[in-house]
Amino acid sequence: MKKNEEEILKLFSGLLSDSEAEELKSSLDNSGSLKDFNSRLENELAEMKEVYKNYPEPNYFYNLSNSVINKAEEKRASFFQPSFAYALVIAFVVFVASQLVNFDAVNSNPEYAALINASDLEDYISFDQFADLDEFTDALISDSNELDYTEYLLSGVDQTEMFQTFDENEILNLLDESTEEAILNELANKKIL
Amino acid sequence: MDKYTEDKQLVKDFLDGDERAFKKIADKYSRRIYWHAFGMLNDHFEADEITQTVLLVLYKKLNTFNFESSLYTWIYKITATRTLNYLRKKKIKSFFSIDSDNVKEMYSKENIILDVERSEKLEKVGEILNTLPTKQREVFIMKTFEEMTYEEIAEVTGKSVGGLKANYFHALKKITEKYNEEE
Numbered sequence: 001m002k003k004n005e006e007e008i009l010k011l012f013s014g015l016l017s018d019s020e021a022e023e024l025k026s027s028l029d030n031s032g033s034l035k036d037f038n039s040r041l042e043n044e045l046a047e048m049k050e051v052y053k054n055y056p057e058p059n060y061f062y063n064l065s066n067s068v069i070n071k072a073e074e075k076r077a078s079f080f081q082p083s084f085a086y087a088l089v090i091a092f093v094v095f096v097a098s099q100l101v102n103f104d105a106v107n108s109n110p111e112y113a114a115l116i117n118a119s120d121l122e123d124y125i126s127f128d129q130f131a132d133l134d135e136f137t138d139a140l141i142s143d144s145n146e147l148d149y150t151e152y153l154l155s156g157v158d159q160t161e162m163f164q165t166f167d168e169n170e171i172l173n174l175l176d177e178s179t180e181e182a183i184l185n186e187l188a189n190k191k192i193l
Numbered sequence: 194m195d196k197y198t199e200d201k202q203l204v205k206d207f208l209d210g211d212e213r214a215f216k217k218i219a220d221k222y223s224r225r226i227y228w229h230a231f232g233m234l235n236d237h238f239e240a241d242e243i244t245q246t247v248l249l250v251l252y253k254k255l256n257t258f259n260f261e262s263s264l265y266t267w268i269y270k271i272t273a274t275r276t277l278n279y280l281r282k283k284k285i286k287s288f289f290s291i292d293s294d295n296v297k298e299m300y301s302k303e304n305i306i307l308d309v310e311r312s313e314k315l316e317k318v319g320e321i322l323n324t325l326p327t328k329q330r331e332v333f334i335m336k337t338f339e340e341m342t343y344e345e346i347a348e349v350t351g352k353s354v355g356g357l358k359a360n361y362f363h364a365l366k367k368i369t370e371k372y373n374e375e376e
Contacts, residue, residue, distance in 0.1 A: 009369065013362035014343065041365075044372060045337055048321075051314045052228050052338045061227070064241070065219030068248040069212065 005037050012041065200264035204255055215255075219248050222265065225339065226272045232334040233276045233327075234283075235319035243279060247272050262348060269339075270349045273331065280327060321371050329364035332357050 007024055010016050016024065028035045175183070206214035223244055230243035250271055258267055322330050331350065335341045336357075343354045350357070 009362055009365045012365055013358050015358050015362055048318050049338055051318050061223045064244060065216055065223050068245050069216060072249055072252040
């Protein structure tokens with residue numbers, strides 16, 4: 001592109017100062033090719049504008065705005081659809097039910113209150129409760145239905161025997177009495193049994 | 194009644210519950226919205242989608258319009274932003290899609306002009322506009338087709354007048370070169 005043509009593009013773009021623009025306009029009369037370029041550019045732009053401006057299809061836009069209004073109204077109406085009503089009813093029922101539950105009954109019970117107010121489990125489950133070993137044993141025995149080893153505790157059987165399998169007994173039988181006792185003592189000292 | 198007062202009255206009537214007022218606003222501005230979007234996207238279906246979206250936004254948000262600018266500038270701002278966002282999304286989609294070129298080819302032939310000669314002209318203009326970078330295309334459409342002043346374009350796009358002039362100059366240069374190539 002020639003430099004003079006670029007100047008015309010600058011004129012079209014408003015990049016020239018007033019004096020520069022005046023100078024360029026006056027020089028157009030002296031240059032035939034530059035004048036041609038200027039009018040061709042004007043025509044091209046006018047033609048492009050024509051294509052975009054004078055559109056003889058008003059129905060499309062008429063229908064378009066109608067369709068948008070319908071969509072907007074549908075959206076607004078959908079706010080009151082049955083699903084919305086169901087959600088409202090369910091929320092109301094949940095609210096009423098929550099009002100009917102007497103939370104004070106739970107809060108007024110000192111045992112629950114202690115549990116609720118305990119900072120952690122140790123605050124509530126104190127080992128002092130099992131200070132009396134007999135009491136603990138009694139409690140254990142009374143629940144013996146669920147504890148299958150309580151009968152061993154009561155039977156007076158040596159605790160070491162409770163954990164010996166048949167094979168272990170066989171091995172122990174092979175040992176002499178002093179060795180066996182030494183092994184058992186060793187295990188007892190290490191608190192394995 | 195001037196344009197500003199007329200628009201103000203239409204907005205007021207719509208907010209007072211007159212649906213016909215919105216219809217008038219939509220009829221008045223839908224063409225401009227559509228042609229801006231079409232110029233930027235060169236696709237009838239996408240321009241149609243943008244126009245409907247912008248009109249729906251207007252329907253919902255007209256109550257927030259405070260008349261600090263003209264209604265036209267406000268609508269144009271929404272249109273330009275939506276169109277640019279659409280273009281960005283489209284670029285991302287086309288980056289990940291293998292078939293996007295085929296889809297584009299299929300859609301770009303559609304437009305609302307029934308006359309064949311005019312339709313061809315529109316296609317040609319679209320092809321030329323497509324060669325321009327987004328910023329240059331946007332300024333070119335607003336300045337040439339919408340005959341907006343640089344100050345109005347600056348208000349819509351948030352860019353400086355000097356920058357807009359430079360963009361328009363480069364757009365003109367490319368379009369002229371394109372025409373010269375075809376001859």
